[in-house]
Amino acid sequence: MPAVRMSPSLRLFWRIHRAFMRLTAGRFGKVGPLNALLVTTKGRKSGEPRDVALNYVPDGDSYVVVASYVGADRDPSWWQNLKSNPDAEVLVDGKHVHVRARETDGAERDRLWTRFVAMDPAYAEYQRRTKRRLPVVVLEAVP
Numbered sequence: 001m002p003a004v005r006m007s008p009s010l011r012l013f014w015r016i017h018r019a020f021m022r023l024t025a026g027r028f029g030k031v032g033p034l035n036a037l038l039v040t041t042k043g044r045k046s047g048e049p050r051d052v053a054l055n056y057v058p059d060g061d062s063y064v065v066v067a068s069y070v071g072a073d074r075d076p077s078w079w080q081n082l083k084s085n086p087d088a089e090v091l092v093d094g095k096h097v098h099v100r101a102r103e104t105d106g107a108e109r110d111r112l113w114t115r116f117v118a119m120d121p122a123y124a125e126y127q128r129r130t131k132r133r134l135p136v137v138v139l140e141a142v143p
Contacts, residue, residue, distance in 0.1 A: 037092035044084035071129025
């Protein structure tokens with residue numbers, strides 16, 4: 001799947017995709033080669049729940065996502081929210097999972113980034129589009 005660019009049609013697709021993920025309880029929503037989940041964060045300014053559909057790679061009991069924002073030079077809102085409050089909820093495969101987000105670094109980041117790019121090379125293009133290092137985020141299940 002080619003690397004998309006930010007556009008009004010992409011933003012519309014994201015809204016529709018998010019609604020579809022809610023409607024199907026996260027059972028369907030795969031876009032391209034990666035599976036998708038719906039993550040609900042707490043808005044860092046509003047305190048209101050905010051959700052977003054994201055591609056992910058499983059890693060044990062955790063879900064790995066990349067804060068790419070299709071290569072924009074700023075972090076996506078969902079990642080800014082998680083940096084402010086790392087506790088969130090994931091809807092995936094019909095189940096709700098409470099998670100805590102953490103950014104990876106070092107060898108762990110390298111390993112997970114390599115897996116992500118191997119599964120969807122568009123992420124390498126997103127990295128080339130920006131000067132920031134794309135955050136690789138682990139969403140770890142918490143009781």
